[in-house]
Amino acid sequence: MKVTVVGAGAVGASCAEYIAMKDFASEVVLVDIKEGFAEGKAMDLMQTASLNGFDTKITGTTGDYSKTAGSKVAVITSGIPRKPGMTREELIGINAGIVKEVTENLVKHSPDVIIIVVSNPMDTMAYLVHKTSGLPKERIIGMGGALDSARFKYRLAEALESPISDVDGMVIAAHSDTGMLPLFSKATRNGVPVSEFLTDEQKASVIEETKVGGATLTKLLGTSAWYAPGAAVSVMVQSILCDQKKMIPCSLMLEGEYGQNDICLGVPAIIGKNGVEKIVNITLTVDEQLKFAEAAQAVREVNGDLKF
Ligand code: NAI
Numbered sequence: 163m164k165v166t167v168v169g170a171g172a173v174g175a176s177c178a179e180y181i182a183m184k185d186f187a188s189e190v191v192l193v194d195i196k197e198g199f200a201e202g203k204a205m206d207l208m209q210t211a212s213l214n215g216f217d218t219k220i221t222g223t224t225g226d227y228s229k230t231a232g233s234k235v236a237v238i239t240s241g242i243p244r245k246p247g248m249t250r251e252e253l254i255g256i257n258a259g260i261v262k263e264v265t266e267n268l269v270k271h272s273p274d275v276i277i278i279v280v281s282n283p284m285d286t287m288a289y290l291v292h293k294t295s296g297l298p299k300e301r302i303i304g305m306g307g308a309l310d311s312a313r314f315k316y317r318l319a320e321a322l323e324s325p326i327s328d329v330d331g332m333v334i335a336a337h338s339d340t341g342m343l344p345l346f347s348k349a350t351r352n353g354v355p356v357s358e359f360l361t362d363e364q365k366a367s368v369i370e371e372t373k374v375g376g377a378t379l380t381k382l383l384g385t386s387a388w389y390a391p392g393a394a395v396s397v398m399v400q401s402i403l404c405d406q407k408k409m410i411p412c413s414l415m416l417e418g419e420y421g422q423n424d425i426c427l428g429v430p431a432i433i434g435k436n437g438v439e440k441i442v443n444i445t446l447t448v449d450e451q452l453k454f455a456e457a458a459q460a461v462r463e464v465n466g467d468l469k470f
Pocket of ligand 1: 168169170171172173174193194195196199239240241242243244253257260263264279280281282284305306309337385386387388391
C-alpha cells in the first residue's frame with residue numbers, strides 16, 4: 163500500500179525513513195515544493211535500502227500530485243516549524259494556507275485517503291482539514307498525543323530510574339505547551355500506578371518537562387524535533403496499514419465525546435484500516451476534566467483565527 167508524505171523536511175524525511183525501515187508499505191511518495199528536494203531525499207533514502215534491508219520503494223516529486231494517486235494514507239508535514247521562543251500557535255498564518263492547498267491536492271488524487279496532520283498548530287490544522295476536505299471524520303487524524311505520550315514516558319522512566327519499556331502513560335488534550343494533559347492518574351510502572359513511587363515534587367517536574375518537551379528541543383536544536391515526531395507518525399501509519407487497532411491518543415473531531423463539540427483535541431482512539439475505528443472513553447479525574455475543558459477553550463480561540 164502506498165503512503166504519501168507531504169513536506170520532505172526534517173519531520174517528513176524522518177517519517178519516510180521509519181516507515182521504510184519497518185518495511186510494511188509498498189511505496190512512500192515524498193512531495194515538496196522546493197525544486198528537487200523531495201527527489202533528493204527519496205534518492206538518499208533509497209540508497210540506504212540495501213544497507214538497512216528494506217524493500218519499500220521511496221520516490222520524490224516537486225509538487226506533482228498525480229504521483230500520489232491511490233494513497234491509502236497521506237501525512238501532511240509541510241509548513242514552517244517554530245524557532246526558539248515561538249509557540250506552535252504563531253505558525254498559523256503561513257501553515258493554514260499550505261495545509262489547505264495540500265489537502266485539496268491530496269483528496270483530488272486519492273479520494274479514499276486517510277490524512278494524518280502533523281503541521282502546527284496541529285489541533286487547529288486538523289480542524290481546518292475537517293472543515294475543508296469533505297472527508298469523513300474517521301479519515302482525518304492529528305498527530306500530537308503519540309509524540310507527547312512518548313515524551314511523557316521518557317520523563318517518567320527518567321524519574322523512576324526504570325527502563326522505558328516498564329512504564330506506560332498517555333498525554334491527551336491539546337498539542338501545545340499549556341494545553342497538554344499528561345494523565346498521571348493512569349500512568350503505570352509494570353502495571354502499578356506511578357503515584358506510588360514518586361514524590362509530589364517529582365510528579366510536578368515530570369508533568370512540566372513533558373509539556374515543554376518540544377520547546378526544550380527547539381531551544382537545543384534551533385528548530386523543532388524530527389526523530390520522535392517521525393517515529394510517532396510511523397507508528398500511526400503502521401497501525402492503519404497493518405490494521406493493528408492500536409490505542410493511540412490522536413487529535414480527532416469531537417462530537418460530544420469528553421464533553422466537547424466541533425473541535426479537534428487529543429483523545430485515545432483505536433486506529434486501524436478505516437482510520438479512527440473508535441474513540442475510547444476513559445474516566446478522567448475532576449481536575450483532569452477541568453484541564454481538558456481549559457485546553458479546549460484555548461484551542462477554540464486559535465481556531466477562531468482560521469479563515470476558510
Ligand atoms: P521543515 O522546514 O524541515 O520541513 C517542512 C517542509 O515543507 C519543507 O521542506 C518545505 O519546503 C515544505 N513545504 C512548504 N510548503 C509546502 C507546500 N505547499 N507543499 C509541499 N511542501 C511544502 O519543517 P519540519 O521540522 O519538518 O516541521 C514540519 C511541520 O511539522 C512544522 O509545522 C512543525 O511545527 C510541525 N511539527 C509537528 C509536530 C507534531 O507533533 N504535530 C512535531 C514536529 C513538528
